[in-house]
Amino acid sequence: MGNLPYKAVNLGNWLVTEGWMEPSLFDGIVNKDLLDGTQVQFKSTKLQKFLVAENGGGTDVFANRDAASGWELSRFVLWRVSDSSFNFRVFNKQFIRLDGTNKLVATSNSPSNPETFQIIRNSDDPSKIRIQASNGLFLQAQSETVVSADFQGSTNWEDGDPSVFHMTIVKGSTLQGEYQITNGYGPLRAPQVMQDHWNTYITEEDFRFMSENGLTAVRIPVGWWIAHDPNPPKPFVGGSLAALDNAFTWAQNHGMKVIVDLHAVQGSQNGNEHSGTRDGYIEWGESYIPDTVAVIEFLAKRYGNHPSLGGIELMNEPTLGPNLDSLRNYYQQAYDAVRKYSETAHVILANPMDHDSNTLLSFAGRFNRVVIDVHYYNLFSDQFNNMNVQQHIDFIYNQRASDLSSIRTIDGPLNFVGEWTAALSLQGATKEDYQRFAKAQLDVYSSASFGWAYWAYKCQYDHWSLKKMIENGYIKLKQ
Incomplete structure (x- = not known):
């Protein structure tokens, strides 16, 4: 495959909507405060x-x-x-x-x-x-x-x-995902709204910018409905597959790789809006495995031998509690589905968000060309609420480095920090603080054998947007 480890960025909110990243997408919906979920x-x-x-x-x-x-x-x-x-x-x-x-x-x-x-x-x-x-x-x-x-x-x-x-x-209960936007606009308006978004949010010019600034890959979240394009089940609308095809072409034009990430699975694997859920309930389990494997097989058949394929991620951020056996069962079947079409494509197994980083280590060891994906955010947990900038940086160099090394073994699976950000919940952090925090993560995550992927390329919040972080001099990838 070459080019490892990857310096990548997530194209979040492109083919799987996340309203917190671009709330204006929802402005045209009547009663937009009363969406599904x-x-x-x-x-x-x-x-x-x-x-x-x-x-x-x-x-x-x-x-x-x-x-x-x-x-x-x-x-x-x-x-x-x-x-x-x-x-x-x-x-x-x-x-x-x-x-x-x-x-x-x-x-x-x-x-x-x-x-x-x-x-x-x-x-x-x-x-x-x-x-x-x-x-x-x-x-x-x-x-x-x-x-x-x-x-x-x-x-x-x-x-x-x-x-x-x-x-x-109820405060904090509003979901703004793909189900909410397509069902909110309805069958007459949603197709045009989504097509306009896909056509403008990410373009070939963005791939040129990424390539010129030292990025070598993109991780692209997709939803299960992409396998049913151009006529997916309602309320989802067709067109995201053509956008993904474009991304592969643009990546090839600019010497980059594409990691296709099944971000949203039927039934929802974590209840979050980016899983395509209707109402926040986690329904995914054994009964959903055949349909989910079919989506992976669809993607593998279409892109398995494409020169720009960097890997196929089987599921994003599963949070399944005691349902670990079902996840392993799915990973086994989905891996086999990929191998029907490619012996060389990397297959990426997302670590369960509610389990230790090394939960999948022995399981993944039975496969060839597999990667374990971990996500590291110094956010969303009480342990980070009272840290100052230096404590955040020390946490990266100590705890994150230790966690990452725990899933790096000789002849074992590769490791991948599939999501991270320089964003902090800290009030009053300076530009230098953000630069130091970003550098610490780049220092540590660059040791990941498969690479890393920043979340995200574009976002309304500056420190979540790698494009803005590069343009404003917070992060420099190309020396």
């Missing part, structure tokens, strides 16, 4: 009590809690049907519906018309809402134990009206 709470303005799915689902819906205590009871997860119509999923993954007496119950395993409700917002105060059920009538909290869809007529939006509720969007 958003968690909401409803409080009866008359009773001053929260709606709850008793026992987390499986029985009645009541209006009997003074406080919105417990995710398992008072939060409802939105499945978006249209701009204003939704299904409500509860903690036990069941859906709210009307029973034969128009009482509200949380007993459905899949949504259809009886599980569909329209949220009607007050134009003066959008947090004040009414909820219209499939029978055309409005929900009302008659008492703490009777919530029904049998209220007729209009409202003055007064707090004494039993059909008026206060809706709270």
Whole structure:
């Protein structure tokens, strides 16, 4: 394959949407604060009590809690049907519906018309809402134990009206991934919105810039729906495959390699928006393995012998708890699928995010030309919250270096820092601080036998964007 170790960058938010990186992509969506997966709470303005799915689902819906205590009871997860119509999923993954007496119950395993409700917002105060059920009538909290869809007529939006509720969007629950943007815009608008994004977010000019500034590879996150292009299952839209084809051509034109990374798998492997999830639940497991292997086989068949292929990553950031055997089973089958089309392509195994770095070491040793991918962020954990810049740097030279060396063995798998960033949650850090922090990581991660990949090439936040870090003199890769 040559060119190892790679100096790479992730083309995040290109073929798998991540709204935090470019929020403006979502600006044209009606009710863009009510996307798939958003968690909401409803409080009866008359009773001053929260709606709850008793026992987390499986029985009645009541209006009997003074406080919105417990995710398992008072939060409802939105499945978006249209701009204003939704299904409500509860903690036990069941859906709210009307029973034969128009009482509200949380007993459905899949949504259809009886599980569909329209949220009607007050134009003066959008947090004040009414909820219209499939029978055309409005929900009302008659008492703490009777919530029904049998209220007729209009409202003055007064707090004494039993059909008026206060809706709270749970902070931090909003997802802005591929499912949310395509379902949010809908089948008429989404194809053009996504095509415009793919055509402009990354171009051949970006590959020229990367190559001229010392980068030798790109890691490109893709979603499982790419294997069904040009007509993927709804709400996803076709076109990302053509963009990936372009990337291979541009990489070849500029002497770079492409690492194709299956970032979003069917069923979601970690519940995060970048996994393509609809609602944040982790569903991936044994039953999803055949379909996920089929995606890898599709990619291997298409690109396995392309001169610009740097590797195929089988899954990004699995967070599967005790489901490690299923992950190994999948990795075995997906590796075999790649080898049907290429004996030389590197196959990359992402380390489970909830396990030690060396969890896969002995397992990976049975394969040929495999890589273990670890992601290192000095973020997202309490242990980093009170560190100063020097402590962050010392952590890189000591702990990160030790972790990385633990997955480097003679004749074993290669190692790869597939994601890292110079971003810090530290307030008041200077340009020199960021330069020193970035240099420390480059010093350590350059010892990875397969290389490293910065997250990301472009981002609204400067220190997350390698393009901006290079342009502004924070990072210099080419001497």
